[in-house]
Amino acid sequence: MKSLQFPLSVRIGLRYSQSRKGHGFLSFITLFSVTGIFLGVMALTIVSSVMNGFEAELKKRILGVIPHLIVQSEATQQVDIAALQQQYPQILQATPYLQLEALAQSPGQLTAVLLQGVEPTQIPAFLQQSLVAGAWSDLTKQPYSVILGAGLADELKVGPGQQIRLLLAEGGSFTPMGWLPRQRLFTVAGLINTGSEVDNGVALVHLPDLKRLGSKAKEAPQWRLSLTEPFAAPALANEISNFPAVAKVTDWRDSHGKLFSAVAMEKAMMWLMLLLIVAVAAFNIVSALVMMVTEKQREVAILKTQGMTDTQLFTVFAVQGMNNGLLGTLTGAVAGIVIAWQLNGILSLLGISVVAGVALPVDIQPVQIFFIVVCALVLTALAVVYPAWRAVQVQPAEVLRDE
Numbered sequence: 001m002k003s004l005q006f007p008l009s010v011r012i013g014l015r016y017s018q019s020r021k022g023h024g025f026l027s028f029i030t031l032f033s034v035t036g037i038f039l040g041v042m043a044l045t046i047v048s049s050v051m052n053g054f055e056a057e058l059k060k061r062i063l064g065v066i067p068h069l070i071v072q073s074e075a076t077q078q079v080d081i082a083a084l085q086q087q088y089p090q091i092l093q094a095t096p097y098l099q100l101e102a103l104a105q106s107p108g109q110l111t112a113v114l115l116q117g118v119e120p121t122q123i124p125a126f127l128q129q130s131l132v133a134g135a136w137s138d139l140t141k142q143p144y145s146v147i148l149g150a151g152l153a154d155e156l157k158v159g160p161g162q163q164i165r166l167l168l169a170e171g172g173s174f175t176p177m178g179w180l181p182r183q184r185l186f187t188v189a190g191l192i193n194t195g196s197e198v199d200n201g202v203a204l205v206h207l208p209d210l211k212r213l214g215s216k217a218k219e220a221p222q223w224r225l226s227l228t229e230p231f232a233a234p235a236l237a238n239e240i241s242n243f244p245a246v247a248k249v250t251d252w253r254d255s256h257g258k259l260f261s262a263v264a265m266e267k268a269m270m271w272l273m274l275l276l277i278v279a280v281a282a283f284n285i286v287s288a289l290v291m292m293v294t295e296k297q298r299e300v301a302i303l304k305t306q307g308m309t310d311t312q313l314f315t316v317f318a319v320q321g322m323n324n325g326l327l328g329t330l331t332g333a334v335a336g337i338v339i340a341w342q343l344n345g346i347l348s349l350l351g352i353s354v355v356a357g358v359a360l361p362v363d364i365q366p367v368q369i370f371f372i373v374v375c376a377l378v379l380t381a382l383a384v385v386y387p388a389w390r391a392v393q394v395q396p397a398e399v400l401r402d403e
Contacts, residue, residue, distance in 0.1 A: 029284065029287050029288040029291070030285075030288045030324055032284060033281055033282070033284035033285045033287075033288060033324060033328070034281075034324050034325075034327055034328040035281075035328070036277070036278075036280065036281025036282075036284060036328070037278060037281040037282055037324075037325060037328030037329055037332060037376060037380070038328040038329075038331050038332040038335070039277070039281070039332065040274060040275075040277040040278035040280075040281050040332065040376070041278060041328065041329050041332030041333050041336060041372060041373070041376050042332040042333070042335045042336040042339070043274050043277065043336070044271070044274040044275065044277075044278065044336070044372050045332070045333055045336025045337060045340060045369060045372055046336050046339055046340045046343065047270055047274060048267075048270075048271065048365075048368055048372065049336075049340040049343075049362050049363060049364045049365070050340070050343070050360055050361070050362055051263075051266075051267045051270060052362075052363035052364075052365055052368070053360065053361030053362045053363040054263070054361055055260075055263055055264075055267065055363075056361060056363050057195075057361045058196070058259070058260065058263060059230055059231070059260075060126055061126075061194045061195050061196035061198070062194070062196045062197070062198055062256055062259070063230040063252055063256075064124060064125075064126030064127060064130075064194065065124075065126070065127055065130070065192075065194055065196070065198045065202065066198065066252055066255060066256065067097060067099075067224040067225065067226070067252065068225055068226055068227045068230045068233045068251065068252055069224075069225035069227065069233050069236065069237055069240065069249060069250070069251050069252075070097060070099075070222055070223070070224060070225070070249070070250045070251075071084075071094075071222065071223045071225060071240060071246055071248075071249050072221075072222045072223075072246070072247050072248040072249075073221050073222070073223075073245055073246065073247060074245050074246070074247045075247070077244075077245040078221060078245060079223065079243065079244070079245045079246055080244070080245070081094045081223055084240065084243055087243075088236065088239070088240065090227050090228045090229065090232060090236065091225050091226070091227060092226045092227060092228055093122065093124065093224075093225070093226040094223050094224070094225050094226075095118070095119055095122040095223065095224050096117075096119065096207055096221060096222070096223060096224075097116075097117065097118075097207075097222045097223055097224035098116075098117035098207060098210050098211060098222060099114065099115065099116050099117070099222075100114075100115045100117075100168060100210065100213075101113075101114060101115070101168075102114075102115050102166050102167060102168045102203075103166070103167040103168075103181075104152070104156060104164050104165070104166055104167075104203065105164060105165040105166075105167065106156040106157060106158050106162075106164050106165075107157075108157060109155060109156045109157060111152070111155055111156065111201075112201065113152060113166070113201055113202070113203045114201050114202050114203070115166065115168075115203050115204075115205060115210060116202060116203070116204050116205070116210075117204075117205060117206070117207035117208075117209075117210035117211065118139075118204050118205075118206070118207060119206075119207055120136040120137055120139050120140055120206070123136055124226050126194070127192065127194075130192045130193055130194045131147070131190055131191070131192050132150065132190075132191050132192065132193045133159075133160050133190045133191040134147060134160050134189045134190020134191065135189075135190065136190075138189035138190060139189055139204075139205065139206040139209075140206055141189075142187060142189070143206075143209060144184055144185065144186045144187065144205070144209050145186065145187050145188075145189035145205070145206065145209075146164070146166070146186040146187070146188055146189060146203050146204065146205045147188075147189055147190040147191065147192060147203070147204045147205075148164075148188055148190075148191055148192070148202075148203050149191070149192055149193075149194070149198060149199035149200060149201065149202045149203065150191050150192065150193040150199045151197075151199035151200035151201075152199065152200055152201060152202065152203065153188070153191050155200070158188055159188060159191070160188050160189065160190060160191065161187070161188065162187075162188050163185050163186065163187050163188070164185070164186055164188060165183055165184070165185055165186075166183065166184055166186050166203075166213070167181045167182070167183040168181055168182045168183070168213060182213060184213055186205065192204070230252060233251040233252055233253070234251055234253060237249045237250070237251045275375060275379075278375070278376050278379060279379050281328070282325060282376065282379040282380045282382075282383045283379075283383045285321045285324055285325060285380060285383045285384060285387075286383050286384075286386060286387055288321075288324075289317055289320065289321050289384060289387030289388070290386075290387045290390060292317070292320070292387070293317065293387055293390050293391045303316075310392045313388075313391055313392055314388045314389070314391065314392050315388075316388075316391070317384065317387055317388040317391045318381075318384050318385075318388045320384075321380065321383065321384030321387065321388070322377070322380060322381065322384060324380075325376065325377060325379075325380025325381075325383070325384075326377065326380075328376075329373055329376040329377055329380070330373070332376075333369055333372065333373050336369075337364060337369065340362050340364055341362070341364065343360055343362055344359045344360055344362070347360070
């Protein structure tokens with residue numbers, strides 16, 4: 001079986017890139033550029049994986065509690081939810097829904113709260129797993145029971161079995177003593193802990209109890225839609241708005257859109273800054289190749305007199321530069337993947353704790369790693385164009401006339 005034979009220009013380029021004898025300073029510059037690409041790609045891989053993890057945790061913890069889409073029916077006609085789910089298979093779950101703003105009062109505290117009416121048998125999966133005290137069935141065992149977010153319960157200084165007063169501005173009435181809000185005593189039946197800011201302001205009650213308490217019960221019914229991909233909610237909302245009997249569709253961006261936009265902006269800026277590090281390291285290859293072209297002018301001239309074409313000569317130096325860039329990129333990507341994979345173990349070994357008792361979320365996405373590698377190689381390819389072009393411009397007659 002014949003061994004793989006590269007074209008002559010590629011073999012010369014690889015030989016130049018591996019030969020360092022008598023070129024100490026040139027070797028240092030080359031090593032510096034390769035190390036820079038290695039560190040840049042490694043850092044970009046690690047940071048991107050951690051940012052992906054944070055984004056995934058936010059999506060799970062926040063969008064696992066709030067509705068992805070809220071569909072409101074027309075006053076005279078109800079939406080056919082079964083037909084809607086059949087037409088849009090990305091809808092995981094559709095449940096009756098009501099949400100009201102209220103004030104929660106305990107013996108020593110008063111704070112704003114977002115009341116969500118739910119059916120215990122139709123709780124989203126992540127919300128079911130977030131229950132840390134009580135049971136969802138407790139909402140139906142005793143009328144006017146409530147499950148509080150852990151942060152809200154701490155602020156009100158209440159726990160399961162204790163009572164709080166919920167006051168609703170809407171539906172209030174005027175009395176001889178003035179205007180009074182609609183209010184009712186609720187018994188705390190349990191606590192949820194999602195590990196997000198939602199815990200500080202959400203309270204869940206049985207849907208019929210909330211309908212009896214709030215005046216919105218007389219309005220057209222609403223439906224809470226949970227999707228397979230929450231980030232697809234805006235596009236799906238535009239389609240569902242044209243569905244028969246749908247009066248209004250709102251998505252999660254109305255309440256938490258700014259938070260996720262800020263995360264996306266931070267992620268993009270981190271990408272840009274780290275990619276600039278890779279770019280600086282890649283363009284250090286220019287210095288090494290220009291020096292190589294200057295030192296190898298005699299060899300270049302000889303090669304041209306031997307019949308090597310400009311394209312072949314360009315390939316010699318392009319291969320040399322790309323070989324260095326490929327070495328730094330691939331080793332950086334592999335190192336970044338390994339470190340990201342074992343990041344929490346490495347931090348624990350070094351005694352570093354970002355948040356006490358909490359592991360950094362890491363989400364390594366192969367497509368993103370591939371994109372990082374491609375970007376680094378493209379930057380390297382742009383960096384080798386000028387030195388390779390300089391080599392092509394060498395005039396053999398001028399270089400060899402004094403030989």
